[in-house]
Amino acid sequence: MTPAAERDFEVVVIGAGFSGICAAIRLRQAGIHGFVVLDKADDIGGIWRDNTYPGVGVDIPIWGYCFSFEPNPDWRYAYAKGDELKSYADRCVDKYGVRPHLRLGAEVTGLQFDDELDHWDVRTSQGPLRARFVINACGALGRPKLPEIPGLDTFAGAVIHSARWDHAASLAGRVGVIGTGSSAVQIIPEAATRAERLTVFQRTPIWVIPKPDFPIPLFLRRLFRLVPGLLRVPRWIVLAWLELLYNGVFRFKAPSAVTALEWIARLTLLAQVPDHALRERLRPRYRFGCKFLTLSNRYYKTFARDNVDLVSEDIVAITATGVITSDGRRHRIDTLVLATGFEVFERTSLPRFPITGSGGVDLGDYLDRNRNAAYEGVTVPPCPNGFLVHGPYSMTGSFFVTIENAVAHALRCISEARRRGATRVEVKPESHARFIEEMITRQATSIFYNSNCEQARSFYFDQFGDVPLFRPSTSVEAWWRMRRFPLADYTFTSRADRERTGEYQEAS
Template sequence: MNPTSDTLTHLPPPEHADVLVIGTGFAGLGTAARLKRRGTHSFVVLERADDVGGTWRDNTYPGAACDVPSHLYSFSFRPNPDWSRLFARGPEIHRYLRDTARDEGLLPHIRFGAEVTQARWDTVTRHWVVTTARGVFTGRFLVTGTGHLSDHSLPDIPGLAGFDGPVFHSARWDHGTPLAGKRVAVVGSGASAVQIVPEVAEAAAEVVVFQRSAPYVVPRPDRAYTDTEKRVFRRDPEAVPAHRAEIFWYLEAGYAARRAAPHQLAEAKAAARAHLERQVADPELRAALTPDYELGCKRVLISDTYYPALTRDHVRLEPSALAQLEPGTAVAASGARHAVDVVVLCTGFETAEPPYAHLVHDGAGTSLAEHWAQGMEAYASTTVAGFPNLFLVNGPNTGLGHNSIVHVIEAQVTYVLGALDWSRAHGDHDVEVTPAAQRRYTGELARRGADTVWHSRGCESWYLDPRSGRLTLIWPDFADEFRHRNGTFDPPAYRAPTLTPAPVTP
């Protein structure tokens, strides 16, 4: 719908800042906090919602928790000695992000209700012009911090819109729908589903879980931190960094299995198989829960309660996808029919083709999505040829299957700050990566990923772009290598400043 002239008249005048940041999850707040800490105050953070938190604001489903240990799933520059558990629950992580926004002095910089509808590079002013629901913003630099899990994906299932009961996505949990005594269908068996199913099983009269493919599930060694441990974390400035390092290197060892190193892969598969055998005695159910692809191809899940929930008398596993919904009935691809009252969609997010890519345009009006017709790519996983002064934090090839994404985000933010310094030192020169450098980097990642489990036979996962089969979401190496490779701005990959000849003295 086009705005009327009256609407345009009442729009506020454009607001300008040196840096525009989109999103208030870990990526957006991490960028803003580092800008503020170094004395940069000319920045604005655009947030479409009315609160900060990103994924942890939106995902309020029962059982929501992180599968990366708390002390590592937090900013290194904002240690929290008071994490309650090894694996924090969603509300506690959301509170941490809220505290970050407040304590780092970011709230005056955030514009809530500012959903971005278009971002365009102006070739005349050499600025980004960003149109939002609450007005227009301009800035020299644009940082997208929207992440991989910000826009939920709804499946194209016949009868979905006409189902006669509540239907909602896990990322938009309907807390007004009581589940007590209801027959509930949970569609999907990924990271959200393994947390939701045990919780729903406690309330619902019947639960059916539609599983398109069985996930690998390993034990969740969760526990509460003791008061003594938290006291040590508060009093000893070295205690939290040491604990973070211990967790980081323990998780880092898990990448060897993704590289398909035979011994490590066999050990990881044996641990997953033993977990399944301990928790599921029924051989038929166990067979249905046994993955038919290589471990690591899809996200490896951690849970001690998912398998036991599936063994309960009122919970059924449907080992096929949901094919159709009819009034009061969910029809599986196998042909089985299940009576249901409520449908919960644990169907993931828009990852390979992120919605923000359709909103960001270069100087000629071509969208980032059009540039990425065969899959996302960015130099150093951060900048894109043809899009000056644009930085993607938590964008292409930044996901990790074995360690903390916050580690990657912090490396990228350091890269961005280095780029801003370089620009300033060269007379506010635009930061624009060359196409040749981006091609070399894309080729480098293809070579790194060639021998990993993500390209193993039968692997179909959201890490791969469905149009080209390219590995576009995951970083195909150790997390430490990401920081080594992409944690420092490298000027040779960018268009060099034009040198003005010195005046000739007669």
């Protein structure tokens, strides 16, 4: 390739996690080979590359947490561990010929759309690139969120964020864990077995139900390898369960389903924590579903250990030697673990880097002035030729189904532009506005606005009070609409039209 060819691509994919890997695979299958996959890290895998904390694993049965086109017969556990997901990502990259398209260690620092030439100028740490189309596959959980606590930078011991685990740090002394979200639920039981003293700083209790995990028998793995079609059975069972859970609990807040899950969590808490006062501090005051689905067989019982303390008072400051809480107590800590999640709808994360769209519109400013929303979860008006994976209102029950839906949507737009000879594809503002209105109307009946969810302090909510992380629809509807959306909701135009008439004309 010439130096110019190394800078010019038809498609730039940003992110080499599962979203970027799926986009790359589907591009190749569509016969589009002039693309590159960029990632700031030196390896692939996204969250399963970055999250290596003790106990890391998936929260849904693994048969629903993989690509539909690449079932894996070799999962060792029903709820796979982190290293299995990383190995699966490597396998997909190699099997589908993605590795030659990777450009690792290339951090994207900005995007700017060229209205005259209808392409994106992509600034990276390895130099500038140009692309007709950009698929932003950074994902929603890539930037760790640090708590805004006075004195955090003065702490003299090791400070470890769950997404940037330091395996050289010791958990043998006095360990403090800030946070009780899904990552903390996995970390806390592991830390308790290593620490001399573990102090958990809880801002908000979390509902936890048992995790029906088990090692997958060797004979069953061999059977799956021998008859791969059998893997469809557990996959469809898991997807059906996720669909019932998502729509029954989250979308339609079915009282019987919500109450049943709460009673399962309460009975688990009762069985594992004998102390009544401690149980009351661990019991949420909001309804099940307001926060991320969390499963564990060990979390509640960890607090019954002699070496574990639960602190519910707010943290007011951190010193060189520990944590000060609102009751005036000073908690001596040697190692501080921040299980504080990720930036999702913060201005620093959506978008992850500066994006200047058509007409010089800054995407971050546009979202701040309007709502965090994308047409079908994929496109926004200021960004022609730009597509999101895990954009606002794209997530249904399954992480991987969501990825495949968004990639299919983007590929349909790109393929149609190629067919028409168009150099520019952009969603119509009225189509975008119509989709937003539909999502907001549907979301109003969900559990998020009718179950004291404000007490959950959930990252689901953005600055507008919306819940754009989830799409209020069934997975079947989302699958259909992401692949069969009206092409009339977009305009397809070409540079040739403008050069001939002085303005863009919509392609017929």
